[in-house]
Amino acid sequence: MSNKLKPWLTESGLLRIQGWARDGLTNEDIAKNIGINPKTLYDWINKWPEIEKALRLGKEPADRKVENALFNKAVGYTYIEEVPIKTKEVLYNENGKRKSEKETIHMVEVTKHVPPETTAAIFWLKNRKPGDWRDKQEVEHSGEVDTTIKINIVPDDDD
Numbered sequence: 001m002s003n004k005l006k007p008w009l010t011e012s013g014l015l016r017i018q019g020w021a022r023d024g025l026t027n028e029d030i031a032k033n034i035g036i037n038p039k040t041l042y043d044w045i046n047k048w049p050e051i052e053k054a055l056r057l058g059k060e061p062a063d064r065k066v067e068n069a070l071f072n073k074a075v076g077y078t079y080i081e082e083v084p085i086k087t088k089e090v091l092y093n094e095n096g097k098r099k100s101e102k103e104t105i106h107m108v109e110v111t112k113h114v115p116p117e118t119t120a121a122i123f124w125l126k127n128r129k130p131g132d133w134r135d136k137q138e139v140e141h142s143g144e145v146d147t148t149i150k151i152n153i154v155p156d157d158d159d
Helices: 011-022 027-034 038-047 049-075 118-128
Strands: 077-092 098-114
Touching (some): 011 027, 027 038, 049 118
């Protein structure tokens, strides 16, 4: 076991690796933070299950959050937002003349809807069902293709 590896197999080292993965760093970025070549990190991942687990545990929550956000964009979603609403109370005296007015701001829950986004739906379908949704469809042709060009030369009537 190399001296570079030892500190990263400790609880604190594995937590740092997991944190970097959770924060969205790539394996290449993590290797740079450790001070090793990316290939060395991939060797460590294959040889040391603790390092593979730290990376996986760090990446999973962020990946799930992004996947859920993309799915919601693709199908649309509804959410509740608190918005301020201003109300005005006007008081009148017994003669019907305006005596005073008072404005109050209340927070009210409003249901809002975000419609599906076509780009997100296309991205989702191309990745989930590539056979049905890829841009380029594969067409298989059987039989021969004749590429012979026939040219008929017709003499001028002037001769």
